[in-house]
Amino acid sequence: MRLPPSPEERIDRSRTVTFFFEGEPIEAYAGDTIGSALFAAGRRVFSRSFKYHRPRGLLCCSGHCPNCLMQVDGAPSVRVCTAPVREGTRVRSQNVLGSLDRDLLAVVDKVGGPFTPVGFYYRTMIRPRRAWPYYERFLRRVAGLGTIDKHARRSSRFDTEHRRAEVLVIGGGPSGLDAARAAARDGRRVVLVDEGLALDAQLPREDGFETIAPARAIGIYEGGLVPVDAGDVLLRFRAERVVVASGAIEQPLLFPGNDLVGVLLPSAVRRLTRLWSLRPGERAVVITADDRGLAAAEDLRRAGTSVARVVDLRTTQPAQMAARGSHGRVRSVSVDGDSVDCDVLVMSGGSQPAYSLLAQAGARVEYDGTRGIFVPRDLPPHVEAVGSAAGEGARGAAAVPAASYRGTESGGRCFVCICEDVTDKDVKRAIAEGFDSIELAKRYTTVTMGPCQGRLCHLPSIRLYARETRAEEATIGTTTARPPWAPVRLGLLAGRGHEPAKRTSLHHRHKELGAQMMWTGEWRRPHSYGDVAAEVRAVHEGVGVIDVSTLGKLLVSGPDAVSFLERLYPNRFGDLKPGRIRYAVLGTDAGRIMDDGTIGRLSERDFYVTTTSTGAETVLAWFEWWNAVWGYDVSVDNVTGALAALNVAGPRSRALLARLTELDVSPDGFGYLDAREARVAGVPCLLLRIGFVGELGYELHFPSPYAEYLWDTLLERGADAGIRPFGLEPQRILRLEKAHVIVGQDTDSESNALDANMSWLVKFDKDDFVGKWALEHVRERGPRERLVGFEMANGTVPPEGGQIVVDGLPAGRVTSARWSDAVGKAIGLAWVPPALADEDSRIEIRVDGRLEPALVRLRPFFDPDDERLRA
């Protein structure tokens, strides 16, 4: 039932909103939160505690404590005291078996003592080991907070936004607003973020600075980085100056029964009575260490609650204090043996600056013994604290309450940490067991590790710790504050789910032709167009075309181009004539193979370099880096995206090309490893006569916008020759028949050019090249393993990565293996010990646990003398 309307109230009694709690409709007013509406509807128990499943009710009404966590529209652990009501919202309790009012798991509270002692995570349910799966199932059922719907689709679209501010103010209370106004007056670009939980006052929207609310800063990182949780958007702020105005947090008192439903912090009283015109109860007792408690007593009286007793800890120092209840609800309070009936108990242990963000940013936190609070000191540059976050206003207002108060003999549990259900006994026991540093005690008892993240338990636990160890609070120090400062949904951190894909200019043609697309690095490429064997056959017998636009393409030009390339590659290029091409392997100074490709000399000072499809970026950066070191007069341009490339291959490719170009494509006019510039079907092309797939073939490189046109023309004009597009899988078979190596597939980060049988391209007589010294060393020490071909004796295709076995021991590995129709055998490439790297050596390969015999082959399996290739 509501109190009579007041001008201060935040509800609009003319507008009702209906939502559902456990399936039952609840009527609320616009301006209510789910918490206030449930309270108005008579609900007092809002949750069950983490370990003992004790009933818990609204405690702070400010979004600080764990007591009002519920599932809201499927999202777990929402603090309903600050979540505005919305029409149709579905709210459910969490962490209960049965219902909030009759939670079957509450049995833990009755018998739990011996079974759930402090540190029980580390001690119980460990033996017998075999039983762990059952324990685990049980623990998963009873532990944790809320549940996640594993089948739910991503309901909201998260995103990240990068923002800048000269001054970022965190917190929109009076001091935050003052700071923002002052900075704005100085002409600074100011942004103020506020959690939007300070429902007491509507945050003014002011000119001069931007206000973002509800939005929560979740940490302060180096470089002035402040990630701000603004719902479905993570604002990644970079600020030159960060002003923290995070305010202070009201602290509880430690006495038996301090977690009973009906025990409130002053803020809860203020909000219930003023914002939502609710009467917290009929009869109240107030125990306070500061003026907030007195103000709460005033609020209660105005709301019609009789205040039976006010205990001001600044004037009286009771030795004994305990709350008693029934069914989890507070019924009476006794102070020094004097018992008073009540259904509301306001406790106020002073207020503690909310310093966590500052501590994360690097501030030191110091205990102020006279005020009994921790205050931030030595703030890092560009970070400042204002208002009560800096400890202002707490002076003289708080008497330091006792660390904890004795109950009567029958007194109930006294909670230090209500999130994790840690009692004063647990802390004492941890100390008795020798956890004598606060960091260790924290991990052992898990105090401060729950949903409130120490907001309500950090200060009391340290006070208790100090008393029990007879130490000064100041010497105990604090536990380390780490981001995030408030719960963050993982989806927000993950950001937008995107998987960037690179597509060639022929992507749509491939799809139209029914290609199965596959990933190669970031590229989407056709695996095949449905019939791998037929595609292979087309290349061997007629003509095929494959989209190789993914090849990295670099133009290296300048007077020093030859010297530059000769120093980067083990190959020689000085003797390469314009119009000729050379296969080249790029290595590192460790002698390892990094990438490969072809290098065509276009003129004295211009070279066209291709790289592997996934290597373009790395190779470009590699070139640029070495040139930053050497300073050659050379420029490197990446034309990978600008140019498309097609490989037209097969015995009939020449005839097809002859129809489309004026260029002399005769074997004498355009020989193997020649490069030519010409128009093909009118399109300006660079033609490279190379043969990765082992048949007569031409790579055409040309501006991407012509790709579909040229592709269509080739397919049209080659139709009578039986032209077929072919995909990556047929290409892999074709190149394997020629024992052509794929860098990254047949080589790894340990392979060097000598062991990979590429010694013919390594020119040791050059003064210098990257990797020379390492390769010289390899040459001197001799090979450790060799890359060879093999054919299976019985046609089984071994798995890639399969083991080569010698005398029962692994001695090498298969890097590629396929069935080849053209060879009529299962063939492959493998690394083997040098002693076995001879033609006809017998090796054994493990296939499904069996050893299958194979023969080593050092020459290509197909067309070993390259007659077809050079035709």
Add this chain to the structure above:
Amino acid sequence: MSFLLSCPNCGPRDVNEFAYAGEVTSRPAERPSVRELATYVHFRRNVAGVQQEWWFHRFGCETWFRAERDTRTNAVLATEAAHAEPDGQAAPAEAAVPDVPAV
């Protein structure tokens, strides 16, 4: 890591835009012994303090530059474009972008 790094071309940018390429090392001038080679290839000083390092503005202008960074605090004291001195040779006189492709 969330500090800002100042690209000599682009100014201060989020560190995530850059690729880190390690300490500045010096490549032996002469043929090194195996030990010297291994030291050059694999060993880094890994100082707790100020070091010279290579950075690449990967999602920006694609420039390599050197930075002086305190590894303890991530404070970047200086950044400087790499100036290799090509034996008195001038910079390229013209851009090498062809007007027809690949020529």
